[in-house]
Amino acid sequence: MEKIFKLKENNTNVKKEIVAGVITFLTMAYIIAVNPDILSNTGMDKGALVTATCLSAGLATLLMGAYANLPFALASGMGINAFFAFSVVLGLGITWEQALTAVFIEGIIFIILSLTKLREIVVNKIPLTLKYAVTSGVGLFISFVGFVNSGIVVKNDATLVSMGNLKSPVVIISVIGIITIVILHKANVKGSLLWGIVLSTIIAWGYAYFNPEMAKAYNIMLPQGIIKYESIAPVAFKLDFSFIYNMNTLWNFVIIIFTFLFVDFFNTLGTLVGVASKAGMLDKDGNIKDAGKALLTDAISTTFGAVLGVSAVTVYVESSTGVAEGGRTGLTAVTTGILFLIAMFFAPLFVAIPASATAPALIIVGFFMMDNIGKIDFTDFAEGIPAFLTIILMPLTYSIGDALTFGILSYVIINLGLTILGKKENKVSGVMICLALIFLLKIVVS
Template identity: 50%
Template structure:
């Protein structure tokens, strides 16, 4: 009797906070949905630390920062918007952070964190001023789809590099790597396994694919095929323990650098973060909300302002903790498919991220060749937006093509956005279609051209 009474009180509390009956759901369904969402996006805990470590950041600290950013952002979504969406440092955005801002443009990771922080603050301000829709509507749909597809190509290229599937070549710049190498072979095998799991619609397929590839690597080490060689970047795949206290975030927390905040190059970096985050978040919110039947009669999401605020809070907090832009995950659709309809789903997902803090030895022991399949398959998923681009209309298709192809070839998400924006404005303005170009696009095109001129003169 006491247990039943306690359960009734707990359900009453959950009902009051998350309005379960109003959203035609119950606590059991929401818990299952929350766990499902965690399983489908937990791969970020293995991928993000390894990627940001390439920029010189402490890998263990990044793991903890990734978890904390996910927890803060997801809890904000749960309690501010009461939506079943989870957040974590975004794929593509972390690649831009490392491979463009740090390794190509030469900024330190501290300055890159400063750009993420500024982007988060701007996002918060835009949310309160209700101008996010205006910015969203300023960009043509073709460029929005092209950016998503281009990022997919970019992170797939990074996955190929991490796996050794492609390598540098003096004559052709890029060539096929040694596919018989144990690391490359395992990465290719892992990609095929992950692809099969995705085709079979196995929940958590990307995380499972990472773990299977990792286990195959351990077996290869035990039989002597994979030989640890720290000097060559090959470390033992067998963790010394399964559980431990969370790694300290002291090496990266609150280390952001705002000294370049007034430079034009810094503006372009911040804009690229903001652009991708804004459209990725809105696209995810609209898509997943539509799947869940949460949109109103006009096709709008009732609490979109609170949802965007949660995203901005996650990004700002994540920058302070020491990680790249935090965004709403499309993998939240897996929890929605399980019946998740309220913030309780997000709350449960956040709880599982907290639990994951104590399993850092496992996540940190996962090598780059085991996470490469995740990059490749996620890249495939992001490339699907290319099907929404109307290539038969050249004034739309050419800028979209230039945007998506420039990202992997120029090794920069930002340059892809620049190519797409400038070409869209120039082509349409000269061919008599200037009226369809939003004024904001003209302003940005001028700023981007000035950037190139200043960099050239400098």
């Protein structure tokens, strides 16, 4: 253990690392229920998605621990999975097989960028202001999805959105879950997100037991067993490359790939920066220590995750809970990865967890991701306006990619403009200018 993970060098021990790994798993185990719930909106098999989610998370986290020796856990990214389901498949009308292919190709591109260290350079050249804004914006987006899934926010033709029926069973179940998570978290109970989902699920299943017809109308049903391995065959190895035979679909597909590229890139960026900062792994310039190995692991995980049948796999902000418990090496990640592999044999339980029970976790995770917003200097318009646009447009446009476009373009235009006028020292890097030009090209050709 000492030779592989360098425990003494990182001022830790085996017991501390294993406990940290268990806590990390408890705080992010909700993804086993939430990810299939979101991706199944595309028509993908929910049972197969449970297995694919566990398998991809387990293997990716094991890789992070064994190769990068970092205490970061990975799974299908929150925000990215919503973008995959709602913006790409349902919004653009392409098949989920083609969307997985886009994720696969995007992962290959990321591997190349990571091997050439170009991705690491780009990560370190993004201003800290936008790094914090990305994290906060994704948080708002995830919370918005949670409020919709809970029935608290509903569609309204007159006002676009409005308050739902607060007396409906799904809203009551979700509210109980939110209150439970808040109380448990405040009481320092580990895995508060998971326990909130568990309590809400038990209440929902109780409702289904005593009133099955009404419960079915709210998409609440009892589990059909406890221990069962669901085959990943319905979603694994389903990549569809047929787009290459049609120039029109080829061009549209290229746009989708690069949209995924940008969304995944900045989602990973925001989360990695957030977790690294909590772990004390940022240097005085805000650069991430050992970013190269972490980013390469992330890229490889995204690629094989798409093959297994899930949206982009990325570092999880919940890794910070294990870090807070003293986890400092890859042994923490290895422990978490093993627990994910064990969890995939309990598919019937996870499949039967209703959206109203997972919605509280989405809402609270969004809240957690907002903690860096206070580090943004909103009194400086050159920094604050781009950050504000990035944050607010993610939920309002229901698109992380569109929000990033506005954020980066506004940052470059405002700061270059002030530099030209002699009002501010130039802080815009060549990397940022190149990103702005790429985003501008994307707007022109789309």
